[in-house]
Amino acid sequence: MTRRVVGPFNRVEGDLEIKLDIDGGAVRAAFINSPLFRGFEQILVGKDPSDALVYTPRICGICSVSQSMAAATALAGLQGVAIPDNGTLVQNLVMAAENAADHLTHFYLFFMPDFARSVYQSEPWFEAAETRFKAISGAAAREVLPARAEFLHLMGILAGRWPHTLGLQPGGTTRAVGASEQARLLATVVSLRRFLEATLFADPLERITALDSEAALDAWMDAAAPERGDLRHFLTVSKAIGLDKLGRGTGRYLSYGAYAMNGGYAFGRGVVDAGRPRAFHSAEIAEDHASSWLARPEVPAHPSHGVTLPEPDAPGGYTWCKAPRLAGAVVEVGALARQIVDGHPLIVDLVARGGGNARTRIIARMLEIARIMPLMEAWVRAIRPREPFCAHAAMPKEGECEGLVEAARGALGHWMQVRDGRIVNYQIVAPTTWNFSPRDENGTPGVCEQALVDAPVREGEIEPVAVQHIVRSFDPCMVCTVH
């Protein structure tokens, strides 16, 4: 058995280090360290509750408006304010734009470049993958960066800028949309649809969202040349290297529900455990500090009264990250969780057959992009210019509230206590806190720690490429993780 320390992992958001125990050509155990501690939970104590809208987006530059939305949702609960329909539509649009842009950034800039690594240079598919996806010099990045930037003009119109806006408020949004902006927004969204249909999918979005089984996906893949469209190109390489054999998760998934619609969510809220859906209860969340460099509560606490105090020499600690558990269990969050909880037949079938793995995580993100765009088009059309976008309500001096939203990377929760008009406790559980959590008091490793076990290590590999694929399949956001 040899122990290897791998890091920094780049092409993830923030800094990440993993200790690997390797034996017999495979990873036997993994220990994930989130090496940066900034202390947002301490920073927020004593602040005016509304200032959470300034601080929390700055936890993360890639999940910025998701953090805004979690804080705004919590404050809306505190105020009891009802958001006008226009405000909900614009909040959905801004969240969806971040979600789609993040999925594109992950696919093209973070994940695919690993297929252009020299370890694969003798593979028959290598030359095409290198030409298309090589970091910095590949052709795809030059196409996707301008398309992404143009799509983010939606943020310029609706939120002033991205990242770090104050445009999402408890009572709605701060930029009223007139008929001319509405028309321009629709053109912006449809323009990205065209890019996706030409470049990523090489097919109409509706062909992708209608795929309802692994068999249907395989048939779609075989219906054109192997590199026709970047999704098909990904599926081709995945098949060749057996990406579906890597990074098996726990089989338990959580989604808080994404995009408020008709009193519910466009992508539903809930839990799926070994294929069976069940309801989500916030009270089942508890944060364990057994492997964290943090002061330890006597028993794992619900985040509404959680404590985050650094203790760099805490015995048994190997990360600044906590270990959130749902009813004591390790759960996975992210696009895969959202789509299985929502019951999309393609993802349900893929997971039933091959489990949640590195390949299904990527497919779920691509499917989600295809599902988001028509929703965005419908939301833009539903805006009613000259009707209100933002309601205003007084901020209570006392109270407790929670804000649960879906960021691109999964379930994001904020919990706030207010006394005498000031924040007295603020706790944040981010998506990658769930996925990259360390071992809990029972010694149970987190999702990615479990997913890395059995990852193959090739002869002479210092930093196994399989480990790179598995880690990046989660699209980790390390700045959110500890915050």
Next chain:
Amino acid sequence: MHQPTGKPRRMNLLWLQSGGCGGCTLSLIGAESPDLLTVLDIAGIDLAWHPSLSEATGFELHELLARLLSGEEPLDILCLEGSVIRGPRGTGRFHMLSGSDRPMKDLIADLAPLARHVVAVGTCAAFGGITAAGDNPSDACGLAYDGREPGGLLGQRFRSRSGLPVINVSGCPVHPGWVVETFLQLAGGTLTEADLDGIGRPRFYADHLVHHGCTRNEYYEFKASAQNLCEMGCMMEHLGCMGTQVHADCNIRLWNGEGSCTRGGYPCISCTEPGFEELDHPFTVTPKRAGIPVGLPTDMPKAWFVALASLSKAATPERLRKNAVADHIVVPPVGRQRKPHK
């Protein structure tokens, strides 16, 4: 533009991240016309390593760092995004470089004197920024500033090999254009110390105020104020807007196509300024003394401002008074030829 003498040489750029959110990188990759990768190529800048863009990972980065530290490979531009993390108790353990036993702050301190240019990307790297807010739990500071005080990690006297101080491209986040144009000028050899303001910010954006080009200027002139976020009036009197005092060209250059904070319906919170993370009032509320906003323009006598404000308030047209508290135009301007019907 200054013509570089001799054979044009490509420059390399190392980008490190520490106590920040990564938002400056995310903003930067939204650079437009041309995109970031194209403009770097045009400038003749090669990315030695960037955490979001480079293929090299883990040991490949450690090998690169060793070559740079030994001088085997020269370093032209060192960028830091995020604050320098000194805590706890000066150890830097709140951010150790992954795959090493070294605090990031020590690596940054060792690399900075070797670099031809050192660029602090964003308010965190420049001054400490949001990470230094509250009681500053991670003891965060900037490269050459600790909040408003000169010093930081490298000290007031620090000069990179070019002789320039740390170039503070502040902003939370930075505008992609601020970074790109700084790079283009460094590559062209045209950026001098005279092109930086008193706290190291490139003057091409820091010699402007956020107020310049603000679409609410007519409301400002007549002190027709918004009462709530999302309304169209001036946000200085009630909603905490600091745009008349804050150095940046946000309303000239615009963000993500046609945006800015004030155009987005919320106030300028002074994110390009040192200390913006700890104002002495909630961000979206204007502090007042005897009913008069405390934060008035810095280069105008207060008495004059108050006198002019009361005059202009008295003269506020009905159109502005009504539109200021609406979220869309309820009273359009009337043309000279088209007098309203009696």
